[in-house]
Amino acid sequence: MATPDFGGIADRVFCDFMAPLVLGGPMTTHKPIGSKVALAIGAERVAGDPELVSHVNLARVRRARRVVAIDRVVNATEVEWALACALHDIVQANHPGFDGALKRKSATKLLAMVDATLERTPPPVNLRDVVSRHTWFARLFEITRTDTDVAWWVGSSQFKGVDPPSRLTAWPELRRVNVTRTPRPLMELPGGGAAIDAGRLAASVTSFLALTPLTDLATCGRAAPAFAWGATTLALVATTYGRTLTTRVMEREPRAAVDAALGRATRGLIAARAWKAAHVAFELLADRAIADAHAAAKSPAKSSGSTDAAFARALGALVARARVAQDLVTTSPAERARLLAALEPVASSSAARDVEAAIAAASPPPAGAG
Amino acid sequence: MTHVRRARDPPCKFRAILLGPMLERIALHQTRLRTPGLGLEAKGVALGAKGLVLLPSIDRLVALLAVYTREHSLEDLMPSLSIHLVRSKLGTREITLEIAAESSDRMDRIAETARLVGGFTFTGTSRHFVQYRDAGAPFGYDATQLLATDAALALYHDKFSQTYDVEKELNLRALLLRLMPHVDPSTTAEAGVRYLVAEQGLGPALIHYFVRSRVDGEVCVGEWPPASAFEDAPIRRYVLRVPDLPVRMRLLMTRTPGITSFLPAGPGVAVEIGYRHPVALRACPVFDPNGLVLLRGRGDEPWSLDRLPQMGDIRAFARVELRGEDAQLVAASTATSQPDAVRVPLRVLPSAAAWRNVTATWIAPNEIPLLRRLAYALPHQTIAATRIAVTPRGAFLRSSIGIEAIPLGTFFVEIHAGLFVPAGYDVTPAVAPDVLYRALGASPTQAIFVGIDARAMSIDEASFVPLETALLEAQAWEPLVADAIEAALEEKPIDLKLEGLGVFPLGAAELPAPDAVPALPPAEK
Numbered sequence: 025m026a027t028p029d030f031g032g033i034a035d036r037v038f039c040d041f042m043a044p045l046v047l048g049g050p051m052t053t054h055k056p057i058g059s060k061v062a063l064a065i066g067a068e069r070v071a072g073d074p075e076l077v078s079h080v081n082l083a084r085v086r087r088a089r090r091v092v093a094i095d096r097v098v099n100a101t102e103v104e105w106a107l108a109c110a111l112h113d114i115v116q117a118n119h120p121g122f123d124g125a126l127k128r129k130s131a132t133k134l135l136a137m138v139d140a141t142l143e144r145t146p147p148p149v150n151l152r153d154v155v156s157r158h159t160w161f162a163r164l165f166e167i168t169r170t171d172t173d174v175a176w177w178v179g180s181s182q183f184k185g186v187d188p189p190s191r192l193t194a195w196p197e198l199r200r201v202n203v204t205r206t207p208r209p210l211m212e213l214p215g216g217g218a219a220i221d222a223g224r225l226a227a228s229v230t231s232f233l234a235l236t237p238l239t240d241l242a243t244c245g246r247a248a249p250a251f252a253w254g255a256t257t258l259a260l261v262a263t264t265y266g267r268t269l270t271t272r273v274m275e276r277e278p279r280a281a282v283d284a285a286l287g288r289a290t291r292g293l294i295a296a297r298a299w300k301a302a303h304v305a306f307e308l309l310a311d312r313a314i315a316d317a318h319a320a321a322k323s324p325a326k327s328s329g330s331t332d333a334a335f336a337r338a339l340g341a342l343v344a345r346a347r348v349a350q351d352l353v354t355t356s357p358a359e360r361a362r363l364l365a366a367l368e369p370v371a372s373s374s375a376a377r378d379v380e381a382a383i384a385a386a387s388p389p390p391a392g393a394g
Numbered sequence: 395m396t397h398v399r400r401a402r403d404p405p406c407k408f409r410a411i412l413l414g415p416m417l418e419r420i421a422l423h424q425t426r427l428r429t430p431g432l433g434l435e436a437k438g439v440a441l442g443a444k445g446l447v448l449l450p451s452i453d454r455l456v457a458l459l460a461v462y463t464r465e466h467s468l469e470d471l472m473p474s475l476s477i478h479l480v481r482s483k484l485g486t487r488e489i490t491l492e493i494a495a496e497s498s499d500r501m502d503r504i505a506e507t508a509r510l511v512g513g514f515t516f517t518g519t520s521r522h523f524v525q526y527r528d529a530g531a532p533f534g535y536d537a538t539q540l541l542a543t544d545a546a547l548a549l550y551h552d553k554f555s556q557t558y559d560v561e562k563e564l565n566l567r568a569l570l571l572r573l574m575p576h577v578d579p580s581t582t583a584e585a586g587v588r589y590l591v592a593e594q595g596l597g598p599a600l601i602h603y604f605v606r607s608r609v610d611g612e613v614c615v616g617e618w619p620p621a622s623a624f625e626d627a628p629i630r631r632y633v634l635r636v637p638d639l640p641v642r643m644r645l646l647m648t649r650t651p652g653i654t655s656f657l658p659a660g661p662g663v664a665v666e667i668g669y670r671h672p673v674a675l676r677a678c679p680v681f682d683p684n685g686l687v688l689l690r691g692r693g694d695e696p697w698s699l700d701r702l703p704q705m706g707d708i709r710a711f712a713r714v715e716l717r718g719e720d721a722q723l724v725a726a727s728t729a730t731s732q733p734d735a736v737r738v739p740l741r742v743l744p745s746a747a748a749w750r751n752v753t754a755t756w757i758a759p760n761e762i763p764l765l766r767r768l769a770y771a772l773p774h775q776t777i778a779a780t781r782i783a784v785t786p787r788g789a790f791l792r793s794s795i796g797i798e799a800i801p802l803g804t805f806f807v808e809i810h811a812g813l814f815v816p817a818g819y820d821v822t823p824a825v826a827p828d829v830l831y832r833a834l835g836a837s838p839t840q841a842i843f844v845g846i847d848a849r850a851m852s853i854d855e856a857s858f859v860p861l862e863t864a865l866l867e868a869q870a871w872e873p874l875v876a877d878a879i880e881a882a883l884e885e886k887p888i889d890l891k892l893e894g895l896g897v898f899p900l901g902a903a904e905l906p907a908p909d910a911v912p913a914l915p916p917a918e919k
Contacts (some may be wrong), residue, residue, distance in 0.1 A: 028902055031426035048886030052893060058903025063914060068430030068520060086883075103914050113903070121895035130899050140905050145914055169890040185892030 028061050030069075034105070038071040042100065042108045045163060046083045053116045057109045059137040063144055066105025084159035091238075091272040092155055103145055103153075104160055107235060110141045114228050115167060117220055118213035120184045131219040135228050142231045147256045151265055158238040158273075164229075165209060165243055171216055173204040184217055211248045222248065242273035244289075245281030253289045253305055262304045271311055280333050287336030294386050309340030310347060317344065317366035331375075335382075338375035345371045416555045417524060418538050419531035429537045429550075431519025437498055439527055440534030442518040444474075445495040445504055448488055448549060449513040455489045456573060456672055457511040463677035466503060472679055477566060480547060480558035487561065490547070501526055516549055524550045567680040575669035575691050581657055582648055582667055589656040589664050590634040591616075591688060591697065596652045597632030598711070604636070605712040609643070611636040612705035616686075618697060631697075633686070635705060656688050663687045738823060740830075742848045745820040749807065752796060752817050756843060757803035758788045765789065765802055769865050776800065782864050783841075783857040790843065790853055791861070806843060812836060812855070814843045821848075 036054050044051035057065075071077045077099060084097045100108070113134050122131040148154045172183045174192050177200045181192065193201050208215075211229070214222045226249035233240040233249075237256040244251035260266040274282050286309060293302040316337075345367045348360055370376065420427070420440050427433070427440060435441045449455050455477065462468070468475065474494035481487050495501055495517055505515040505526050516523035517534070522541075527534035530552075537550045545557035592600045597615075604611055612635045617628040639647065647655045648667055656664035662681035665671050669691035681687050688697040757765055762784075769777070776799040783790045791800060798805075806814035810827035813836065821830060821844065834850055836842045841858070843851045 029426065031428065035425070044888055048888050050889050050891050052891045054893060055896070055901045056899065056903040058900070058905070060904050060906045061902070063906060066914075070431060070433045070519070072425060072433070074433075074436075083885075106914055115890065119892060119895055119899075121892075122899060127895070127899055133900065134903065137903060137905055144906070163885075163888060166888050167890055168888060169892070185890055 030061070030065050031072075033057060033061060034065050034069050035072045037065075037105075037108060037112060038100075039073060039076060041112050042160065043076055043080050045108075045111075045167070046080050046087070046160065048163070048166075051167065053112060053119070056113050056116050056134050056137075058113070058134075059140040059144075062106045062109030062113070062141045065109060066100065066102035069100070069102070069105055071099065084156075087159045087162055088155050090276065091158075091269045092151075094155070097156060097159060100160070101156070104157060106141055106145050107157065107232070108160065110138045110145070110232060111161065111164065113138045113141075114225070114232065115210065115213075117228075118210075118216075118218040118225065120217040122219035123217055128219045132224065135220060135224060138228050139231060142228075142235060145235055147235055147259075148237065151263075151269065154236075154238045154260060154266070155269070157236040158242065161232075161236050161239050162242060164232075164239060165211065165246055167210045169208045169213060169216070171206045171208055173206070175202040175204075176200060211246075238269060238273060241270045242277065244274070244285040245277050246285075251285040251289050253293055253301060258301050258304045261308050267308055267311060270308060271315070274312075280330070283333035283336040284330045285332075287330075287332035287334070287339070290339065291332065291335060291382060294382055297386050306339065306343045309336055310343035311340075313337065313340030313344040313367060313370070314348070314363065316340075317363045320366040331378075334373070334375035335379060337370055338373055339379045341367045341370035342376055342379060416537055416539055416541075416550050417535040417552050420533040420536050422533065424533070427536045429518065429522050429524050429540070431522065432517070432524060432536065434533075435498055438533050439498040440517065440524070440536060441495050441498060441501065442523070443495060444518060444523075445493050445501050445526065446516040446518065446523050446547075446549070447491040447504060447508045447513045448516065449491065449508075449511070450488055452489060452569075454511050454513060455491065456569075458491070458507055458513060459673045459678075461510060462504070462507045463674035467677040467679075469677070469679050470500075475566065477564040477569070479561045479564060481561045482556050482558050483545075488558070489564070490558070498527075514549075514551055516551070521546065522548045522550070525552060566678070570671075570673060570675065570678060570680065571687070571689070571696055573672055574693050575665055575671045575689055577668065577691065578670035579668055581665075581670060582644060584657055584667075585638070587658055588636050588639050588647070588667070589658065589686070589688065590632075590636060590647055591654045591656070592632040592634065593652040594630045594632070596650075600632065600634070600653065601708050601711045604634075604708050607640070607643075609636060609640065609708075610638070611708045613708050613711060614703040614705040616697075616699050616703060633699075633702075633705075634708065654688075654690065659689070663689065665689045666691045740833075740844075740848050741822045742815065742819045742844060742846055743822055745818060747820070749805070749817045751807050751809075752798060752805045753794060753808045754790065754792045754806040754814050754843070755797045755800060755803040756788055756790055756806065759786075761802055762789055765800070768800065768802065772799065777862045777865065778860070780861040781858040782861045783853050783859070784864075785851075785853060785857070787851060790841075790858075792841070792858060804846075812838065812841045814841065816844070816846050819846060 037057070040052040040054065081097055081099070085095065088094050088097060117131045117134045117138070119131070122128060148157060169185045171185070172188050174181050174183065174188045176192065181188070188203070193203060195201070211222070211225065214220055214225050218225075230249045230252075233243075234254050234256050237254075237260045240251065240254070240257055241260070261270055286305070290302065290305045290309065293305060345364060348363050348367065420434075420438075422438065425434065429440075429442075431442045432440050433442070447458065449458060459468075471493050474492070476492045478490045478492070479487055480490050493500075493504065501515070501517065505528070508515045509528075515526040517526045518524060521543075522537065524537050525531075525535045535550070535552070541548045541550075541555060541557060543557045546560045547558040549556050549558065590600070597613075601613060614633050615630055616633050617630055619628060620626065621629065644655075647653055655667040657667055659665045659671055659674075660676035660678065660681065661683035662685050663675050664686065665675070666689065669689075671689060675681070682700070684701055686699045686702045690696060775795075776793065779795045780791055780793040780797075780800070782792075788803070791797060791803075793799070805817040807817050808814050810831045813827060813831045813834070815821055825833070831842075834842055834844075836852065839855050840852045841855055843853070845851065
């Protein structure tokens with residue numbers, strides 16, 4: 025087989041996929057890339073258009089500066105090229121063209137290649153790597169395809185991800201043309217004529233997010249795939265600086281959705297009796313509860329949201345109260361009293377009792393109890 | 395057996411013959427390159443992050459530096475410049491000089507110089523370097539196939555392709571210090587600053603000679619380690635810096651034993667007179683400007699001072715001679731006296747002389763409302779040229795182009811810089827304006843107005859402000875939100891567009907063989 029044209033593929037992926045993923049605007053997918061090329065394409069790769077690279081890096085710095093004060097980012101690394109190719113193939117697997125005779129299995133094969141790529145891609149090993157990957161893939165769930173339905177007096181037609189020809193929309197009054205545009209975000213693409221189901225897509229996206237944990241945490245309030253604590257997200261949150269970055273990215277997301285996602289995921293850890301992992305999640309929830317308590321002193325917070333959100337807030341308040349009471353939080357006595365007063369209503373709510381019940385149910389019975 | 399091994403792994407020399415040329419010329423508008431780290435700059439020339447010059451020996455390296463520094467400075471190259479001794483698989487040792495490529499203009503200069511001294515120029519980013527452009531390939535070269543090697547360098551040239559391992563790094567400063575200056579008697583006649591190094595015993599005599607001959611200069615004492623282990627005291631020498639040594643003394647300073655003359659060859663470095671360094675040291679910023687390196691001829695080791703000691707004026711070191719102790723110390727005066735006073739009071743009297751240089755007016759406080767109304771009628775030129783000082787005695791206005799355009803108040807004539815008398819009046823006694831100015835005890839920071847009653851008013855010059863800034867009352871302004879900036883920072887939505895998949899949708903996409911493609915390495919910690 026001929027050697028793939030790495031330079032050509034890289035140029036297309038960068039200009040038509042990676043750059044729009046950061047900058048926004050029209051994003052075009054091309055032929056599926058596959059695992060073999062994805063793993064080899066980034067070796068000493070320099071993207072072709074220096075002006076576009078500069079523009080993209082500027083936008084990435086803006087993205088990064090939302091969480092950390094840095095002034096420059098490096099060009100895409102070998103791993104980031106592989107991740108970008110994997111994401112390209114994930115998006116391309118939803119192409120309606122696969123939903124035809126002799127092609128349906130190809131979409132599933134393509135996702136299998138994506139999984140193979142992701143298996144061979146290492147997780148981030150430092151915060152610079154975490155932030156760099158986040159700057160590339162933070163807008164992953166903003167990828168949206170616009171499907172257009174065109175109806176006229178004697179017929180109708182549907183165009184998925186392409187603009188309808190102008191002849192079909194000509195003379196709108198005379199031909200009674202009705203054009204309906206439906207935006208479809210990435211996770212809704214399987215419902216728009218793809219050959220894969222939503223569950224298979226969610227599995228691949230989950231594997232992808234595991235390799236960019238800050239993006240996973242920043243978008244934890246998403247509808248699908250549901251957020252769950254994984255090895256990389258826990259490893260990030262376990263460090264002080266990682267927890268700070270996480271808190272900052274979560275500040276920009278809707279509070280109720282983030283609390284609900286964290287509550288649901290942490291409840292899963294407790295039920296599975298994964299206590300070591302659960303304690304890492306507790307630290308994050310406690311930090312959020314203390315931040316809430318500081319804010320509540322200025323403007324009392326309104327408690328709203330689902331049961332999971334209340335669970336997360338109550339769990340955070342319980343842990344935070346214990347930390348403040350044991351003087352593990354550096355503060356003055358007056359401030360400590362104010363914090364305890366602000367934490368008390370949440371820590372003694374009905375949701376807090378649910379938390380205690382859930383922990384008691386999952387904990388092993390004390391020795392000699394029966 | 396040997397024959398089989400050669401066929402599988404042909405030596406570099408035969409690789410081009412067996413596998414075809416490893417370089418191809420880059421065509422106009424070609425955008426895809428195979429060599430990793432190689433890109434196209436704005437002019438379309440193939441350029442990596444670095445440039446590399448391969449030189450066969452150290453003397454070629456010196457020739458390259460000598461030629462390059464005649465026209466250009468190494469200052470912009472220094473941050474990225476590194477010189478290595480490399481060794482090929484065949485065991486030959488060669489020299490590489492690496493610099494940041496930055497632009498084809500810089501690389502063109504380097505390549506021209508390298509061509510002149512018999513070196514080859516390459517460009518690349520980390521390991522693989524291809525030949526830099528020449529007349530045969532104006533856009534440069536690209537490698538058609540890459541050498542599979544673990545060597546530190548893989549160089550691709552149209553005549554050879556070779557891998558090299560780095561043996562050691564060469565320090566440019568150490569190299570420059572090791573180079574022996576060439577004999578060049580013409581430097582004896584060169585004018586300008588000279589450094590003279592005199593042995594300890596000669597120093598005071600030389601200083602006295604210069605003081606006596608009225609030669610300006612500075613002197614310090616430098617210390618060097620003892621020449622042998624049997625000596626325990628450091629060697630001290632006098633270092634003199636003479637800005638302009640008279641011509642009659644130049645030969646004397648060059649030929650006197652114990653005195654060595656040097657000409658500055660750049661910041662922090664000087665070369666002995668009668669010799670010239672092969673490299674233009676002024677273009678090599680490797681010497682500390684606060685120190686001093688004195689390069690000597692005849693193969694003698696250089697004298698180096700890490701930090702030049704404090705230098706003093708040589709006149710301070712002249713021999714001191716005292717008068718006899720019995721001589722009178724000071725001839726003091728016995729008494730002083732002041733001349734008798736003949737002063738008369740100043741008067742201001744009407745004069746029939748024509749008005750000239752009427753540049754100021756004094757508006758009494760009761761006339762200031764009139765000035766405010768008049769301001770609306772004044773032309774811009776008058777307002778721009780007028781300065782005003784408002785005092786409790788009224789407003790004083792000055793205009794260098796004439797104050798007649800403001801028909802208010804008492805006009806004044808400027809008879810001296812900063813001294814005004816009423817228009818149509820003269821001062822008596824008829825002393826010169828300069829004398830009157832000094833008699834009033836005025837300072838340049840004050841303007842003095844002598845009134846009709848001969849009383850003087852002093853106003854600080856800083857009190858005069860432009861009339862146009864004093865006239866207008868500031869209006870409240872409403873801040874506007876910069877919508878344009880907000881729009882520029884707005885992120886556009888990502889709109890996914892699809893293209894047809896074709897007959898074979900997966901095309902060349904394939905799974906990696908389990909053992910063929912290893913996992914990617916983790917990021918550097």
